[in-house]
Amino acid sequence: MQGIISEIFYQYLKAFSLYKPKEIKIIIIDNAAFHSLSKYTLPDNIILIRVPPYSPELNPCEKIWLYIKQHYKNNVFVTLDNIKQWLYDFVNNKLNNEIIKWIIYNQKLCKPFLDHFNV
Incomplete structure (x- = not known):
């Protein structure tokens, strides 16, 4: 099963690399077993950055x-479909790029990165 999931992840990366193929894609991944791609050759425009183990922050x-x-912790959902609908609506109506940037911004990580690339 594990090899199948890794294969699916690899196929996703290959397909993603074809979207704007001249663009470099930097993807941050954790150490989930299905992220193990040692037997695959990544596309040239895909760069994987692994976070250290046990560091979800x-x-x-x-x-x-x-x-x-x-945002959902105080809601009561009767069915799984209710949860799916709520999540779909939340992602499509409440999350935008600016909010996502605000959520994931990390001064400790961004400053060295920006300094390195003189941004």
């Missing part, structure tokens, strides 16, 4: 999930 996705959880 460095994973932007974890911060976004925390933000979402803060």
Whole structure:
């Protein structure tokens, strides 16, 4: 099963690399087993950055999930479909690029990165 999930992740990365193929894509990933791609050759425009083990504070996705959880924690959902609909509406109506940037911004990480690239 694990190899199948890694293969799916690899196929996703290959497909993603074809979107604006001249653009470099930097993807931050955790150490989930399915992120193990040692037997695959990544496309040239895909760069994977792994966060250290046991450091969810460095994973932007974890911060976004925390933000979402803060908004649904006091709701009661009768069915799984209700939860799915709520999440769909929240992501499409409440999350925009500016909010996501605000959620994941980390001065400790951004400053060295921006300094390195003279941005």
